[in-house]
Amino acid sequence: MIRDFAGSEGPVNGIFMIKQATEAVSNSGSHYLSMTLQDTSGTIDAKKWAIEDDDVAICTPGSLIRINGMASVYRGHPQLKINDLEPVGLEEVDISKYVPMAPTPLEEMKKTLKEYIGLIKDKELHDLTDAIIQERYEAYTTYPAAVTVHHAFVGGLMYHSLSICSMALKTVEQYPELSRDYLIAGSLLHDIGKTVELSGATATSYTEEGNLLGHISLGAMIVYSKGKELHVNEEKLMVLTHMILAHHGEYEFGSPKQPMTAEAFVLHELDELDAKLATLHNAYAATAEGAYTGRIVWMENQNFYKPHKLD
Numbered sequence: 001m002i003r004d005f006a007g008s009e010g011p012v013n014g015i016f017m018i019k020q021a022t023e024a025v026s027n028s029g030s031h032y033l034s035m036t037l038q039d040t041s042g043t044i045d046a047k048k049w050a051i052e053d054d055d056v057a058i059c060t061p062g063s064l065i066r067i068n069g070m071a072s073v074y075r076g077h078p079q080l081k082i083n084d085l086e087p088v089g090l091e092e093v094d095i096s097k098y099v100p101m102a103p104t105p106l107e108e109m110k111k112t113l114k115e116y117i118g119l120i121k122d123k124e125l126h127d128l129t130d131a132i133i134q135e136r137y138e139a140y141t142t143y144p145a146a147v148t149v150h151h152a153f154v155g156g157l158m159y160h161s162l163s164i165c166s167m168a169l170k171t172v173e174q175y176p177e178l179s180r181d182y183l184i185a186g187s188l189l190h191d192i193g194k195t196v197e198l199s200g201a202t203a204t205s206y207t208e209e210g211n212l213l214g215h216i217s218l219g220a221m222i223v224y225s226k227g228k229e230l231h232v233n234e235e236k237l238m239v240l241t242h243m244i245l246a247h248h249g250e251y252e253f254g255s256p257k258q259p260m261t262a263e264a265f266v267l268h269e270l271d272e273l274d275a276k277l278a279t280l281h282n283a284y285a286a287t288a289e290g291a292y293t294g295r296i297v298w299m300e301n302q303n304f305y306k307p308h309k310l311d
Helices: 106-118 123-135 137-142 156-174 180-189 208-229 234-245 262-285
Strands: 010-025 031-039 042-048 064-074 077-088
Touching (some): 031 077, 042 064, 106 137, 106 156, 106 180, 123 234, 156 262, 180 234, 180 262, 208 234, 234 262
Parallel strands (some): 042 077
Antiparallel strands (some): 010 031, 064 077
16 A cells, blocks of 8 residues: 555555656656556555657546556655556456545446436436436446536445435425425436546546536536427426526536525535535544644635544
8 A cells, every 4th residue: 555655665565556657758858657546545656767669548537457566755755666567457456545436336336326326207307317317327326426626536426316305205204295206306417417427436537627617507408308309398497497506506616507496405405414514524534532633725715623533
């Protein structure tokens, strides 16, 4: 693991995931590879100064490599000089050693996803939700919910969506005048645009479409166009698409619309609650009991106190 040798000097032999890789040119004009390697214990900068014919093709973000190299510290920063490398197939390793995984097993979440879709009684909303998710099933069930901010782990998109849906179902029990069908469909589809906005389950970055259009607009287009294709009732389609467009709540947070239905308002509030509590959870994980977190940008730049656990 990276934490076992980072900051020390000596030989390193092991398997790592490539988070970033760039072919660069040294002052002498020779080409070399500059990379960031990762596993679940951390990241480290690495360089391979002598490039072989296949190295550039092998070293792509999200791929695994077995390396033989030397760890050192340069100007106070751990780094790794790679002498030799070879590709490693994802099927050859336990991927959970190299990227953060959702706290709930993917197969268990897939079963819950199927159950939640089955709860939608309105046939048009059920068929629309099921069709959209099935068309993007691999991405929906493996992509993170964000690159860095919240639920940034394999399966994070599904985990976040199921979490909101679970809370929505409890909210409907308290407020039965709300539409359970709209809330289930909206919860499961609110971030569907991230299957296009993000590049993949590992070494995730923003796609060109993601940078230019954003997941809210992309999600609304996905839902609306599929609804038209399936001839979904116009009002149902507008109400559901509005929930996608309004789920960030405020214009200043990238929401094209503010919530204008009760269900859109509830979806926004639950989305914000789940995202912020996940962010706070990460901050607490790096904070001792009886101490304050650093300022959390996504929570009004506020410090949070972590109380001692009660007996």
